[in-house]
Amino acid sequence: MIAENIHKIVSNIPKNVKLIAISKTKTNHDIMKAYESGQRLFGENKIQEMSSKFEDLPKDIKWHMVGHVQSNKIKYMAPYVDLIHGIDSLKSIKIINKEGVKNNRVINCLLQLKISKEESKFGLDEKQLKEIIFSTDYKEMNNIKIKGMMAMASNTKNESTIKKEFVFAKKVFNEINSLDNNFDILSMGMSNDYQIAIECGSNMIRLGSLIFGERNY
Ligand SMILES: *Cc1c(COP(=O)(O)O)cnc(C)c1O
Numbered sequence: 001m002i003a004e005n006i007h008k009i010v011s012n013i014p015k016n017v018k019l020i021a022i023s024k025t026k027t028n029h030d031i032m033k034a035y036e037s038g039q040r041l042f043g044e045n046k047i048q049e050m051s052s053k054f055e056d057l058p059k060d061i062k063w064h065m066v067g068h069v070q071s072n073k074i075k076y077m078a079p080y081v082d083l084i085h086g087i088d089s090l091k092s093i094k095i096i097n098k099e100g101v102k103n104n105r106v107i108n109c110l111l112q113l114k115i116s117k118e119e120s121k122f123g124l125d126e127k128q129l130k131e132i133i134f135s136t137d138y139k140e141m142n143n144i145k146i147k148g149m150m151a152m153a154s155n156t157k158n159e160s161t162i163k164k165e166f167v168f169a170k171k172v173f174n175e176i177n178s179l180d181n182n183f184d185i186l187s188m189g190m191s192n193d194y195q196i197a198i199e200c201g202s203n204m205i206r207l208g209s210l211i212f213g214e215r216n217y
Contacts, residue, residue: 002030003037005211013205017198020064020187022208024049025215028056034211035061043085043206047073054080066150066206068122071095078102084109085150085187085206088124090132093144100143108147110187113172115165116154123151126172133176133183148185148204149173153193162193166200173201 010019020043023031031042031053040060044050045067054063062082069084071092077084078099087093087109100107111132114123124132132138133146151169153162166188173186189197189205197205209215 001213002033002211006034006037006039009207009210013194013198016203018204020066020204020206021211022066022190022206023053023212024067024208026208026212028053030212031057031061041082043208047076050081051076064206075099075102078107079105081107083147083185086110086112086122087146088112088114088122090135090137093132093138093141093146097141097144106143106145108145110148110150110185111146113149113151113169115151115169118154121152121154129172130176133180146183148183148187149176150187152190153188153197159196162196163200166193166197166202170201 013019018041020041021034021039022043024045035058041062041064043064043066044053050063050065063080064083064085065077065081066085068086069092074092074095084096084107088111096107096109111129112123113129114121114125138146149169153165156162169188170186176183185204186202187204187206188202191207191210194205194207
């Protein structure tokens with residue numbers, strides 16, 4: 001089933017859209033089924049779980065951290081993480097840069113824009129996000145690269161609400177992208193809203209349950 005799910009999704013999305021398989025709570029066995037069907041990009045939201053999967057699974061897997069990142073946990077993923085999606089403070093950026101120096105690598109990350117009014121969603125507002133990307137603090141850092149933006153729509157069945165939120169994210173993304181060519185990733189879209197996200201210009205979708213089935217927490 002997992003391999004078929006991936007094939008179905010990949011053959012129905014535009015070529016420029018990257019699929020991140022969100023494997024949180026799923027077993028190495030399930031991840032290997034996705035791997036064997038060609039999937040190499042996987043996402044997790046807990047650092048311990050991601051690190052133990054990184055240890056156990058093939059080394060050509062690229063691991064994305066999609067959860068909210070506590071600054072004291074950054075050091076554990078700094079040696080290997082491919083992309084950190086949910087950065088929402090200059091403090092975290094400074095720590096990532098420091099860890100990048102220690103590990104002699106450039107760590108890629110995305111800033112999280114808050115587009116939903118729900119209390120539980122983390123993220124920066126438009127002004128805060130632009131302040132960070134254009135700050136001299138950030139410009140002077142050599143071991144972190146802000147590659148783009150991540151956004152999560154409200155958890156609702158109301159498609160026009162979701163669409164409004166994604167359209168806003170795309171507007172902010174375009175404004176920054178027109179000034180900075182390296183800012184070219186727009187991560188938005190989950191199992192229940194990825195088609196709307198792609199319509200609105202997403203080029204990275206994060207799908208869990210649609211690939212692996214429902215999660216039992
Ligand atoms: C769990 C999670 C996903 C995947 O959710 P599904 O609805 O299972 O596709 C995507 N993004 C983030 C940030 C998540 O935590």
